[in-house]
Amino acid sequence: MxxxxxxxxxxxxxxxxxxxxxxxxxxxxxxxxxxxxxxxxxxxxxxxxxxxxxxxxxxxxxxxxxxxxxxxxxxxxxxxxxxxxxxxxxxxxxxxxxxxxxxxxxxxxxxxxxxxxxxxxxxxxxxxxxxxxxxxxxxxxxxxxxxxxxxxxxxxxxxxxxxxxxxxxxxxxxxxxxxxxxxxxxxxxxxxxxxxxxxxxxxxxxxxxxxxxxxxxxxxxxxxxxxxxxxxxxxxxxxxxxxxxxxxxxxxxxxxxxxxxxxxxxxxxxxxxxxxxxxxxxxxxxxxxxxxxxxxYGRKAVLFDLDGTLLDTIDLIYKNITATFKVHFPNKKLTDEELKAFVGPTLDESFGWYEKDNKKLQAMIKTYREINEVNHKVKVESFENALTVLKTLKEHDYLIGIVSSKIHKFVKLGLEQNDLMQYVDVIIGSDESPKHKPDPLPINMALERLNVSPSNAAYVGDHPNDILAAKAANVKSIGVGYSVHYEALLGAKPDVVVDNLEKLLYIF
Structure with missing residues (x-):
């Protein structure tokens, strides 16, 4: 044969x-x-x-x-x-x-x-x-x-x-x-x-x-x-x-x-x-x-968001946000819905809802990253089957990319803590793209580096911005059912929704 x-x-x-x-x-x-x-x-x-x-x-x-x-x-x-x-x-x-x-x-x-x-x-x-x-x-x-x-x-x-x-x-x-x-x-x-x-x-x-x-x-x-x-x-x-x-x-x-x-x-x-x-x-x-x-043309890729998709970092994000607000807005107590809104967008966007002065905004971001670096040393966990899925996709000749609203440094750290980095071919962090989701540019940058056609790629995410970016980039959009933004995610009309990462193996 x-x-x-x-x-x-x-x-x-x-x-x-x-x-x-x-x-x-x-x-x-x-x-x-x-x-x-x-x-x-x-x-x-x-x-x-x-x-x-x-x-x-x-x-x-x-x-x-x-x-x-x-x-x-x-x-x-x-x-x-x-x-x-x-x-x-x-x-x-x-x-x-x-x-x-x-x-x-x-x-x-x-x-x-x-x-x-x-x-x-x-x-x-x-x-x-x-x-x-x-x-x-x-x-x-x-x-x-x-x-x-x-x-x-x-x-x-x-x-x-x-x-x-x-x-x-x-x-x-x-x-x-x-x-x-x-x-x-x-x-x-x-x-x-x-x-x-x-x-x-x-x-x-x-x-x-x-x-x-x-x-x-x-x-x-x-x-x-x-x-x-x-x-x-x-x-x-x-x-x-x-x-x-x-x-x-x-x-x-x-x-x-x-x-x-x-x-x-x-x-x-x-x-x-x-x-x-x-x-x-x-x-x-x-x-x-x-x-x-x-x-x-036969090169295939699956791109992933990181936080809330591959890594269960929701509690870490909430912890970092709360600590940052104690420094810069000590009298502001964030509600659960307000905390949830920080999952997905870049820090510039989400902190910009509260601070319009750019100098103070950059100070907030600096504080967040310092707190995050300390807290991140305590290993964050990946979602169930994340390692198995990336390993299996790699064995079936899929290229794997991470397109995240987090900066490259912390994306890599989270992947390394969960032994996922060995399967990743490209990372596009928020510090590497002048535009961010829902703009398709970060996904397009990943595809360009991987030399993969949009018709042979998919993007997996937990936020409606992930789905909108995937659609704008003409790649298959896949939402995860365990998203904290589940209703909004469905409203963006992803091509597929999976309740467990392992279900991806039935698609690819």
Whole structure:
């Protein structure tokens, strides 16, 4: 099994290649010109174009499944996507064709919907899928550009296969060429159309897409390839390759069926794809700070708040607050609700409710930290199963981070006292981030240091600010049921609530 996993990529690539060659061999068995019909069942016939396209979809799906499992994603995402986007892509391709051929149908809706008479434009399929995946990825909580990076190679595979369906139909060819002696007879003879050899533009485009696919498969494991780069490459590569083949087809003597402002639609759309690919690449390179390498997408992380989540420090906090108020507000007796409010926010925020003078505020914080350092020397306890959970998560290759409203020094001290520090990969304390929960910045900082995508991360906390920060950072939000802010926590609508840390192991 281990050997199979090691070589499964090569096995899949080899299987797809074998299927592709086998289809060509079967389809071209006999003498050219070849029939566009693969087989007939009574009055029902199946065209080779459909066989090639369907085989391309199946091959692309197998490749996508391999990627999803490689990066520990739910493979049901693929099956749900196929159910939605295969018919959507066909509809999009048909609508794109019809949109620029309205005169041909004279308002006949049934003919517009009838794909059996031909007329599909791949650009329409690309546009529908790319736009539709925005909502799909959001619903499935998977990175949109990671999905597009899987779809890009799938499009190439579909186009590699599909162009051989055009070959069987003897369509989409170029102008007359003196000879095709450089090609094997089965291609050369089928390109003899109307008594003259024609440029095999199907072969040019299929070969160009095959080269693009090989480049993606070779380079996408490199650290330099970030999420979003593959779809950018695909859009530019396909657009560049499509333009010269379309120019050849325009000189074939067959009218260009799709026109946009007297410009061939396929060329105009190809230019649009090139611009879109460059725009995506430049935007993500210049504007997106935490650009995850495509090959690192499988990295997973669970981030934790500290006080009230991993460590049972509530009594310690109450003790420290009470002692601090005895120094700075000796006549103020805090109620239980007022004490509870100190659990979660930073000291600047919570002390700021009582002291508006910044100099006096900083003096209060200094007093608190001095008292806390003394009291902290008496070991604070972790919540039940905290050690087991962090150890188990680590054994299952999860990265672990702490994002706390406490300063780094005391976060580390509490973790070390409970033997938890050995499992923690990153700490973001309140002294390391200029903004604090519910702002997502501290969580984003942790993810950036861990090189983990938000869609592969979760944040566990006991305060509503923890949940709001997690949602703003687009990570899974998990609340703990033993929170002293339980009602307010539920009001923030976490994705999941666990009554014991051990329950996390049923989620991850």
């Amino acid at each position: 281990t050997t199979f996993k090691k070589y499964q990529g090569y096995i899949v690539y080899g299987g797809i290649t074998l299927l592709f060659l086998l289809l060509i061999l079967i389809a071209t068995f006999g003498t050219a010109p070849y029939s566009g019909t693969a087989f007939e069942l009574g009055s029902f016939s199946v065209q080779w174009y459909a066989v090639f396209i369907l085989s391309g979809i199946i091959s692309a799906s197998v490749l996508a499944y391999l990627e999803l499992t490689r990066y520990h994603q739910d493979p049901n995402i693929l099956w749900d996507g196929l159910l939605v986007f295969v018919p959507s892509a066909v509809i999009g391709a048909r609508l794109w064709y019809v949109l620029f051929n309205l005169d041909k149908y004279n308002g006949d809706i049934l003919r517009m919907l009838d794909v059996t008479e031909g007329g599909l434009a791949i650009h329409g399929a690309i546009i529908v899928v790319v736009l539709g995946l925005i909502l799909f990825a959001k619903k499935k909580k998977i990175d949109y550009f990671f999905v597009l990076d899987m779809v890009g190679p799938g499009f190439l595979i579909g186009q590699i296969f599909g162009r051989w369906g055009n070959f069987m139909n003897r369509e989409l060819y170029g102008p007359v060429i003196d000879n095709l002696n450089w090609l094997p007879p089965f291609i050369r003879d089928n390109m003899n159309i109307g008594g003259a050899f024609r440029h095999p533009t199907f072969l040019y485009e299929s070969s160009w897409n095959l080269l693009g696919l090989i480049l993606i498969l070779v380079f996408r494991r490199k650290k330099q390839v970030k999420i979003g780069d593959i779809i950018s490459f695909y859009l530019v590569w396909y657009g560049i390759g499509r333009i010269p083949t379309e120019i050849l087809r325009m000189n074939s003597g067959v009218p260009e069926p799709l026109m946009m402002f007297n410009i061939p639609t396929s060329i105009a759309t190809s230019v649009g794809l090139i611009i879109a690919g460059l725009a995506i690449y430049l935007y993500r390179t210049l504007k997106v700070k935490n650009r995850i390498a495509y090959n690192d």
